[in-house]
Amino acid sequence: MSSEAACVNSNDSLPTSTGAGATPPRRFAALADRFGATASFLCAVHCALLPFVIAILPALGLGFLADHAIERGFVVFACTLATTMLVLGFRRHGSGKALALLFPGVALLLAGVLVDFERATTLHAALVTCGGTLVALAHIVNLRLSHRHDENCRH
Template sequence: MAQPPTSRTWQIADRFGAFASFLCAIHCAALPFVLAVLPLVGLEFLADHRFERGFVIFACALALLTLVNGYRRHRRPASLMLAFPGLSLLLLGVTVAERYPITLHSVLVTCGGLLLASAHFVNLRLDHRQAHVHDAGCAH
């Protein structure tokens, strides 16, 4: 059975997902330290739970879309094995952990964002390996 070709659009979506997940992790790790400064520079919306929930929902939807599609192309579960714990940590962090100290919330969503970014990078790597065809002219 022929595998569907790796689409440039899916690779761009994966790169965007990795970048967004990494930014999310940085945001969540830094938030406890810069919380008091945000209103002074007009960025208080970054500390709003609605903004964070919206971003997490977007990241989860993008991850599921790109990573499941990637699995369909390369049939290797490595990216999904990183994504599912990452998604779980993100969702726990923006729901249950909001009732606890901000440190727990920050740790959960930071780790979740890093796992999700890693899943996107693994997915890109698997796509690259599938797209690379070894032939007589291959240098490695």
């Protein structure tokens, strides 16, 4: 028996249909959490490095990465994905640990995009970097909480 087959997810007994109020299939939920964690981490790296590389982005053809509309759109997408997946995760595992990371992360992200980027570049970068990191960690915690091990689990 493979180690993956030996492990049991805590939502095995929950419905996997896509009807109203149903829990999404666990593979989709895990994939969405992994995607959200990766995207949030990349966002945090992007926001941390942007003040240092903003001058060379146009030369590399990447000037669009410095556009505030792109950033705001990405923050809204990341917050929506994270909130959806972590609320569904909470319904599966019942632990508020991931939500405890999510809510301050979303607040920091939203505060960061509201800060005047031109006047407070460092504050903007710090807020969105910390917020993106917290949202990424929330996705990772949600993944860990959604995966329940049993005595046959080998990983």
